[in-house]
Amino acid sequence: MEANQKLTQFMEAVNRSTAAEISRAETEAGQEAEQILREAEARCKADSARTMAAAKSRITAKYQKRMSQVGYQGKTAFLSRRQTLLMQLFADLREKLNAFTASADYLPWLKKLLRAHPPAEGAAVLLREADLQYKDELEKELSCKVTFRADNAILLGGLSVLSPDGRRCENHTLDEAFSSQLRNFYRNHKIDGGDE
Numbered sequence: 001m002e003a004n005q006k007l008t009q010f011m012e013a014v015n016r017s018t019a020a021e022i023s024r025a026e027t028e029a030g031q032e033a034e035q036i037l038r039e040a041e042a043r044c045k046a047d048s049a050r051t052m053a054a055a056k057s058r059i060t061a062k063y064q065k066r067m068s069q070v071g072y073q074g075k076t077a078f079l080s081r082r083q084t085l086l087m088q089l090f091a092d093l094r095e096k097l098n099a100f101t102a103s104a105d106y107l108p109w110l111k112k113l114l115r116a117h118p119p120a121e122g123a124a125v126l127l128r129e130a131d132l133q134y135k136d137e138l139e140k141e142l143s144c145k146v147t148f149r150a151d152n153a154i155l156l157g158g159l160s161v162l163s164p165d166g167r168r169c170e171n172h173t174l175d176e177a178f179s180s181q182l183r184n185f186y187r188n189h190k191i192d193g194g195d196e
Contacts, residue, residue, distance in 0.1 A: 090182055094156070097174050101157040107134055111141050113159060117172055119146050122164035126151035131159075 100106060110131070119125055121144040127134070129150040138148070151160060158173035 086185070090178075090185075093181075094178065097156050097178065101174070106157065107137060110134060110157075110159065111138060113172055114138055114141050117161055117170055118142065119144070119161045120164055121145060123147075124149050124162040124166075126154065126160040126162060126169075128154045128157055131157065 100109075114125070119142070124147045125138070126149055129152070131154075132148060132150055135148045139146075154160065154173050154175055156174035156178060158175065158177070160173055161170045163169070
């Protein structure tokens with residue numbers, strides 16, 4: 001029996017040794033698996049953080065671009081509307097000036113303008129073609145001899161006085177007053193073209 005007992009003891013020793021080896025291998029494998037899982041989790045978190053940062057950056061850039069576009073569109077719409085209103089305002093003013101020059105108040109105003117800016121002897125008074133009809137009435141307002149001529153550059157009305165030597169011209173036209181108002185409006189309201 002001793003041989004059986006030795007065999008049994010040997011088998012038990014082998015079983016214990018194998019069980020210990022298996023237990024140690026299982027522990028090492030478990031530790032290795034835990035290490036692999038920790039590393040995988042850390043990589044996953046790092047990848048996730050990078051992905052989130054990249055997505056956040058793309059979304060932020062897209063948002064900023066869109067806000068910039070909306071701001072630009074809003075400003076463009078505002079400037080366009082302001083320009084439309086400005087053009088309407090000055091179109092209305094032009095209509096009122098046309099109505100004034102067609103009214104009975106125009107000739108008295110033209111006479112008063114000529115008296116306020118009397119020309120020198122031999123000067124030329126420049127008028128619209130349509131205003132040459134008032135030549136005789138305007139001559140009565142003067143104490144010197146002048147000539148009256150049509151000036152195609154005068155569209156709205158008023159008059160210019162050209163010196164006898166032709167070197168100086170005093171512009172008292174409604175055209176100049178209208179253009180001056182438009183330039184001043186542009187300049188005072190910082191609209192493109194106001195400094196020209």
